[in-house]
Amino acid sequence: xxxxxxxxxxxxxxxxxxxxxxxxxxxxxxxxxxxxxxxxxxxxxxxxxxxxxxxxxxxxxxxxxxxxxxxxxxxxxxxxxxxxxxxxxxxxxxxxxxxxxxxxxxxxxxxxxxxxxxxxxxxxxxxxxxxxxxxxxxxxxxxxxxxxxxxxxxxxxxxxxxxxxxxxxxxxxxxxxxxxxxxxxxxxxxxxxxxxxxxxxxxxxxxxxxxxxxxxxxxxxxxxxxxxxxxxxxxxxxxxxxxxxxxxxxxxxxxxxxxxxxxxxxxxxxxxxxxxxxx
Amino acid sequence: xxxxxxxxxxxxxxxxxxxxxxxxxxxxxxxxxxxxxxxxxxxxxxxxxxxxxxxxxxxxxxxxxxxxxxxxxxxxxxxxxxxxxxxxxxxxxxxxxxxxxxxxxxxxxxxxxxxxxxxxxxxxxxxxxxxxxxxxxxxxxxxxxxxxxxxxxxxxxxxxxxxxxxxxxxxxxxxxxxxxxxxxxxxxxxxxxxxxxxxxxxxxxxxxxxxxxxxxxxxxxxxxxxxxxxxxxxxxxxxxxxxxxxxxxxxxxxxxxxxxxxxxxxxxxxxxxxxxxxxxxxxxxxxxxxxxxxxxxxxxxxxxxxxxx
Numbered sequence: 001x002x003x004x005x006x007x008x009x010x011x012x013x014x015x016x017x018x019x020x021x022x023x024x025x026x027x028x029x030x031x032x033x034x035x036x037x038x039x040x041x042x043x044x045x046x047x048x049x050x051x052x053x054x055x056x057x058x059x060x061x062x063x064x065x066x067x068x069x070x071x072x073x074x075x076x077x078x079x080x081x082x083x084x085x086x087x088x089x090x091x092x093x094x095x096x097x098x099x100x101x102x103x104x105x106x107x108x109x110x111x112x113x114x115x116x117x118x119x120x121x122x123x124x125x126x127x128x129x130x131x132x133x134x135x136x137x138x139x140x141x142x143x144x145x146x147x148x149x150x151x152x153x154x155x156x157x158x159x160x161x162x163x164x165x166x167x168x169x170x171x172x173x174x175x176x177x178x179x180x181x182x183x184x185x186x187x188x189x190x191x192x193x194x195x196x197x198x199x200x201x202x203x204x205x206x207x208x209x210x211x212x213x214x215x216x217x218x219x220x221x222x223x224x225x226x227x228x229x230x231x232x233x234x235x236x237x238x239x240x241x242x243x244x245x246x247x248x249x250x251x252x253x254x255x256x257x258x259x260x261x262x263x264x265x266x267x268x269x270x271x272x273x274x275x276x277x278x279x
Numbered sequence: 280x281x282x283x284x285x286x287x288x289x290x291x292x293x294x295x296x297x298x299x300x301x302x303x304x305x306x307x308x309x310x311x312x313x314x315x316x317x318x319x320x321x322x323x324x325x326x327x328x329x330x331x332x333x334x335x336x337x338x339x340x341x342x343x344x345x346x347x348x349x350x351x352x353x354x355x356x357x358x359x360x361x362x363x364x365x366x367x368x369x370x371x372x373x374x375x376x377x378x379x380x381x382x383x384x385x386x387x388x389x390x391x392x393x394x395x396x397x398x399x400x401x402x403x404x405x406x407x408x409x410x411x412x413x414x415x416x417x418x419x420x421x422x423x424x425x426x427x428x429x430x431x432x433x434x435x436x437x438x439x440x441x442x443x444x445x446x447x448x449x450x451x452x453x454x455x456x457x458x459x460x461x462x463x464x465x466x467x468x469x470x471x472x473x474x475x476x477x478x479x480x481x482x483x484x485x486x487x488x489x490x491x492x493x494x495x496x497x498x499x500x501x502x503x504x505x506x507x508x509x510x511x512x513x514x515x516x517x518x519x520x521x522x523x524x525x526x527x528x529x530x531x532x533x534x535x536x537x538x539x540x541x542x543x544x545x546x547x548x549x550x551x552x553x554x555x556x557x558x559x560x561x562x563x564x565x566x567x568x569x570x571x572x573x574x575x576x577x578x579x580x581x582x583x584x585x586x587x588x
Contacts, residue, residue: 014394020386021403024461030429031418043426095307104300114311119575120319121568123522123543127325127550127557128318134332151311181299210411212525213543217551233413237420237529244421251417255410262409266402269409273466274473276511 028255035059035248042244058245062253067239068246070253072225073232076142080228081208084146088204089197092156097185099156100163101171111160118153130217140222145215149208155200158275162196163189199272202265209258229254322561330557345562357559360549361566364542368567371527371541372520375456379516380509382460383468388501390468391475401472408465412525419458420445420530451531451539459526463519467512474508475501510582514575521571542567 029049034042035058037051062068098104099111129148130139138144166189174184190197212230219231227235236250262269326345331337349361386404390397407415422429423444431441444450478501486496502509524543527533533540542563549560 010392010394013389013392014396016389017386017394017397017400017404021400024404024407026429027418027422027461030422034421091306091310094303098300098303102296102300102303104297107300110304110308117311117316117319119572121518121522121564121571123546123564124322124561124568125315125318126322126546126564127330127561128321129314130551131321131325131330131332131557132314132318147310148314151307151313151315153311156307181303185303206409210409212412213547217547220552230411230413233411233417234529237413237417241420244424247417248421251414254414255418258409258411258414259406262406263402266405270401270405270469273469276466276470 031248031255032252034244035252037245039245058249059253062246062249067224068232068236068250069225070229070232070250073227073229074254074257076227077209077229080142080145081205083142084149084208085201085204087146088150088152088155089201091150092152092200093159093190093193093197094185096156096159096163097189100160101166101184101189102181115153115157133218140218140226142226144218145208145211145228149211152204152207155204158200158203158272159193159196162193166192195268199268199275202269203272206269323565325557326562326565328558330561332551332555332557341558345558346566349559349563349566357556357563360545361542361563363537364540364545364563365567367527367537367539368521368523368541368543370452371455371523371539372517374452375459375520375523376513376516378456378460379464379467379520380512383464383512384471386464387468387471387475388497390472401468405465405469407462410462412462413529415458415462416525416529419454419461423454423530445531446535448535448538451535455526455530455539458530459523462526467516470508470512471505474505478504506582510579513578513582517574517578518571521567521574 033049033051036054036056038053038055038057041048041051041053062070099107133139133144138147170188170192171184174188179187209228210230211228212234215228215231216234219227224232233250233254236247240246327340327342329337329339329341329345345357348355348357350358352358390401423431425431425441425443430444435441442450444454482500482504483496486500491499522543523541524547527539527541528544528547531539533544546560546563546567548554549556549563551557
């Protein structure tokens with residue numbers, strides 16, 4: 001009796017989740033369909049999911065235009081996000097190690113002060129950061145997209161929480177064996193924390209790859225070939241508003257690599273998000 | 280004598296230990312100070328100036344004038360910008376937050392039943408979160424269009440008239456909210472899911488034996504036990520909604536008639552560009568920041584009190 005009830009609830013859940021998932025996929029499936037339709041067929045009524053005469057003309061057109069170098073933008077975004085992530089892993093994990101493992105005067109006070117300050121909405125920093133970029137001569141350059149975000153608290157906090165869980169005996173015995181702090185960090189802490197590093201890297205990379213407001217300001221007036229993907233795509237959305245085939249080809253090109261990476265990394269990404277919800 | 284030496288050695292070791300810890304901390308603290316604390320203080324200062332990026336000699340101290348302009352001077356264009364932007368931002372927050380909390384909560388309850396394929400469904404529903412705002416808008420704008428957009432094609436097929444989604448209210452808001460839910464509800468769903476997974480299922484069984492209905496169980500057991508997740512979800516969602524920018528900027532461009540122009544869309548062009556007015560932009564940003572901090576504090580007070588009651 002009880003068992004039957006639970007399976008009924010599961011059946012309802014299945015139907016609800018299936019429906020939601022189908023709805024969730026509609027925009028992307030429709031986008032893919034449109035990107036392979038010849039221009040004459042796109043606005044044809046009644047519209048169809050499967051094109052009568054599938055074509056790759058929009059993709060060819062997209063890749064051949066000099067003002068829409070999508071692949072170039074992707075490469076730029078990839079380089080910028082990678083550099084940002086690598087630097088961030090070093091800087092943040094060093095700090096997390098100090099806060100989570102080492103003992104020094106004022107440790108907890110500095111840590112909580114840091115977290116408290118990080119609650120200040122970043123919108124206040126927008127104009128001053130622009131001024132600073134102009135003064136430093138970083139405006140419009142990739143450095144402006146790589147460096148300022150390295151102070152982000154989220155990943156540092158995540159790593160520190162993970163380091164707190166490393167048994168103190170391991171660290172103490174390494175100390176007795178004569179290992180320095182640097183040695184302990186690279187030989188004990190890092191190998192034990194691979195999953196935390198991976199999650200931090202994924203979030204740092206995604207955040208940088210997807211950033212829109214800041215690069216949009218930094219690249220106003222800069223050469224098209226130096227842009228990141230989100231800036232370029234927003235330009236396409238504005239300029240080629242009514243060339244549906246071209247815009248969909250651009251969107252799908254931008255989405256495919258991200259979705260592939262997501263498919264492989266989803267467990268780590270979802271687990272990382274779940275962890276932020278549990279103290 | 281011996282004890283003194285031990286003490287001295289210990290002190291030297293302590294200093295060494297401190298120095299080594301600070302050197303690990305140094306790069307992060309330096310960057311945090313230069314690109315976070317400094318701009319914050321700098322920002323507060325700029326908001327009291329008529330600031331000029333390129334002709335510093337024209338920069339002038341104006342006291343509270345920027346604040347006065349945006350808050351009280353109804354003749355000033357910035358007053359109109361600020362209050363219209365704030366009004367639209369609040370409209371967006373009020374409409375989007377309940378849905379951005381409610382829908383993922385309901386979905387996570389269904390996922391928690393662990394039906395067949397639940398992990399796959401979770402993967403699909405979370406997926407848009409990893410996409411950038413520009414690709415999201417590129418895809419969605421097309422769904423809302425007339426000639427061939429999916430939603431209107433469907434409406435026509437079902438015998439309805441086409442709707443100019445992005446050009447008319449209330450459809451413009453509806454479109455922005457739909458896209459926001461599709462794009463950003465994933466993390467909330469996963470956070471709720473993690474909380475639900477931690478709830479001891481025997482509590483439900485015990486309540487059922489006592490004759491409690493499902494709704495009663497939900498409101499009296501599930502919701503109170505989800506309080507920590509609810510706090511995180513509420514605060515992050517409200518903060519994100521207050522700083523909304525990409526969706527209205529790219530989807531409706533603030534239209535029709537500036538009815539979806541949120542505060543960030545006024546701050547952005549004034550922060551840099553031909554219509555720049557950094558002083559006013561920053562004073563608007565400070566007001567928005569103050570509002571966000573206040574709302575966060577009030578929320579955590581309310582949720583914590585409920586938690587204790």
